[in-house]
Amino acid sequence: MYTDAMARAFRSLDHFAPKGFGVQLIDNDHFITVKAKEEIFMRLDDEGKRRAVEYLVRIKKALEDNGAIVLIVREGGEE
Numbered sequence: 001m002y003t004d005a006m007a008r009a010f011r012s013l014d015h016f017a018p019k020g021f022g023v024q025l026i027d028n029d030h031f032i033t034v035k036a037k038e039e040i041f042m043r044l045d046d047e048g049k050r051r052a053v054e055y056l057v058r059i060k061k062a063l064e065d066n067g068a069i070v071l072i073v074r075e076g077g078e079e
Helices: 004-011 038-043 046-065
Strands: 023-027 032-037 070-075
Touching: 004 046, 023 046, 032 038, 032 046, 038 070, 046 070
Parallel strands: 032 070
Antiparallel strands: 023 032
16 A cells, blocks of 8 residues: 555655654555654654654645555553
8 A cells, every 4th residue: 555656755754853753654555554652752842742743744644645544643651
């Protein structure tokens, strides 16, 4: 499901990510999961957190514009 066009769209957004923040993309055949680590997110300052959320929204839109169904999840945190 993850196509070359989706990969290009995703990589074109690298400069929006705050320093030290990244995501993992998981191709689940029928949809793509974007996984962010909560521990890293929580270490960001206020501006970094805003940029991280904007980055996630841009990733979701870029992938959807290229035909993907996108699920954003977090990894970590208190259970």
